[in-house]
Amino acid sequence: MLDVPNRYSRHVLLEVIGQEGQDKIRNASVLVAGLGALGSTISILLARAGVGFLRIVDKDSPELHNLHRQILYNEEDVYSGLSKAVAARSHLLSMASNIEVEAVNQEIEKNNVFNLLDGIDLVVDALDNSETRFIVNDAIMARSIPYIFGGAVETVGNVMTIIPGRTPCLRCIWPEPSSIVGHARAATVGVLSSVASLVASIQVTEIFKILVGDIGNTIPGILVMDVWKNQFHVVPVEPNPDCSCGKIEPR
Numbered sequence: 001m002l003d004v005p006n007r008y009s010r011h012v013l014l015e016v017i018g019q020e021g022q023d024k025i026r027n028a029s030v031l032v033a034g035l036g037a038l039g040s041t042i043s044i045l046l047a048r049a050g051v052g053f054l055r056i057v058d059k060d061s062p063e064l065h066n067l068h069r070q071i072l073y074n075e076e077d078v079y080s081g082l083s084k085a086v087a088a089r090s091h092l093l094s095m096a097s098n099i100e101v102e103a104v105n106q107e108i109e110k111n112n113v114f115n116l117l118d119g120i121d122l123v124v125d126a127l128d129n130s131e132t133r134f135i136v137n138d139a140i141m142a143r144s145i146p147y148i149f150g151g152a153v154e155t156v157g158n159v160m161t162i163i164p165g166r167t168p169c170l171r172c173i174w175p176e177p178s179s180i181v182g183h184a185r186a187a188t189v190g191v192l193s194s195v196a197s198l199v200a201s202i203q204v205t206e207i208f209k210i211l212v213g214d215i216g217n218t219i220p221g222i223l224v225m226d227v228w229k230n231q232f233h234v235v236p237v238e239p240n241p242d243c244s245c246g247k248i249e250p251r
């Protein structure tokens, strides 16, 4: 009933999407890894765009200091005691009851990451720590699933699209999580709400490109932005021949 043809008409009208692209978006299954600031905006846009299946994963519950940037939650959620995953699922289905949303109230770890990837076409990074990102990075390289890395801290944002077999992975650039220089967390240095929404919107744009099959237009490197200083540039990256991603056995 709520999947009537004109629901997505403003996307279907776009030359870069069209009905064929919208059908691909409808048939896609996306894993949203983390439901903080990035995960809020990402999952709202994906749900409203009609992505057919979202698996949303986070182990935390909403807190009052989340609300300035985590736009999926409201004050009631903070006091409800519900997990972010369960609260998020309810809100997403109120926006798009015609899609399927699976809420997973867990931390992503080595022992569950492959289960979480089952049936998934694409993973989007909305995580807040490098260790978990590297668990996801290694798993998506092993399963050959595209992964949209994103980060926002202070007034700076980064986005990198990782397509196994075509682009470098996180380890090609930073061999270990501890080698990511300057990856301070929002809890210690803060994050501007608008930069988080911007990073998430760019990540979703990359998702749309991949889902409709326009891989050639994805970001060719790491997009680095400082929205306060009006700086936007793409840093080229190359696959590292010594990276373990070239030697991963599929599982």
Ligand SMILES: [Zn+2]
Pocket (backbone or CB within 6 Å): 168, 169, 170, 171, 172, 173, 240, 243, 244, 245, 246
């Ligand atoms: Zn690599």
